[in-house]
Amino acid sequence: QKEVEQDPGPLSVPEGAIVSLNCTYSNSAFQYFMWYRQYSRKGPELLMYTYSSGNKEDGRFTAQVDKSSKYISLFIRDSQPSDSATYLCAMSALYSGSRLTFGEGTQLTVNP
Amino acid sequence: NAGVMQNPRHLVRRRGQEARLRCSPMKGHSHVYWYRQLPEEGLKFMVYLQKENIIDESGMPKERFSAEFPKEGPSILRIQQVVRGDSAAYFCASSPMGEPGGYTFGSGTRLTVV
Numbered sequence: 749q750k751e752v753e754q755d756p757g758p759l760s761v762p763e764g765a766i767v768s769l770n771c772t773y774s775n776s777a778f779q780y781f782m783w784y785r786q787y788s789r790k791g792p793e794l795l796m797y798t799y800s801s802g803n804k805e806d807g808r809f810t811a812q813v814d815k816s817s818k819y820i821s822l823f824i825r826d827s828q829p830s831d832s833a834t835y836l837c838a839m840s841a842l843y844s845g846s847r848l849t850f851g852e853g854t855q856l857t858v859n860p
Numbered sequence: 861n862a863g864v865m866q867n868p869r870h871l872v873r874r875r876g877q878e879a880r881l882r883c884s885p886m887k888g889h890s891h892v893y894w895y896r897q898l899p900e901e902g903l904k905f906m907v908y909l910q911k912e913n914i915i916d917e918s919g920m921p922k923e924r925f926s927a928e929f930p931k932e933g934p935s936i937l938r939i940q941q942v943v944r945g946d947s948a949a950y951f952c953a954s955s956p957m958g959e960p961g962g963y964t965f966g967s968g969t970r971l972t973v974v
Contacts, residue, residue, distance in 0.1 A: 780960045791951050791965035840960035850902035
């Protein structure tokens with residue numbers, strides 16, 4: 749079983765839709781949670797970084813962490829065609845230093 | 861302020877040859893990480909280095925792979941006697957303090973073994 753599970757999609761939505769992306773994990777030691785965006789042929793770019801449980805909002809993006817359910821989410825409001833990319837969740841435990849465990853990534857297309 | 865620089869962007873090697881991938885971290889960053897992304901898979905951690913030290917190599921294959929981050933110059937990921945299964949995108953990231961949320965990734969080197 750993978751430590752981090754993420755539906756690879758692909759996910760296709762119309763412009764302006766609310767997008768929900770999710771990951772589940774099995775390692776209860778994970779305390780740091782991140783969402784990265786990766787455009788084709790580019791490196792991952794950090795979107796959101798949260799520690800432990802709770803919500804964090806940044807512009808059109810909201811990250812949620814539910815440690816009791818081992819479930820994290822990224823919501824994108826008013827989605828734009830420029831949001832079309834692969835979204836990767838990543839996690840880290842205190843004992844693992846800064847080593848990240850990534851999900852497989854969800855490919856998102858926002859259609860104009 | 862240049863980002864994390866990786867070169868070459870694309871590398872083609874025949875089976876049995878050596879591949880050398882270079883990574884220059886962002887200015888002021890002394891922590892370097894290498895990740896590998898196989899087709900249709902997420903990024904997998906390989907190694908974490910600071911200047912002249914390997915901090916965590918738990919993700920490195922036991923044979924043929926090595927990494928270094930010398931006092932001067934870029935970090936190097938070296939793959940000896942490459943095989944087709946080594947074909948992947950290799951990403952380098954750097955951070956100033958070693959915290960998990962402080963990474964900046966480069967654009968990667970795409971290795972193709974023919």
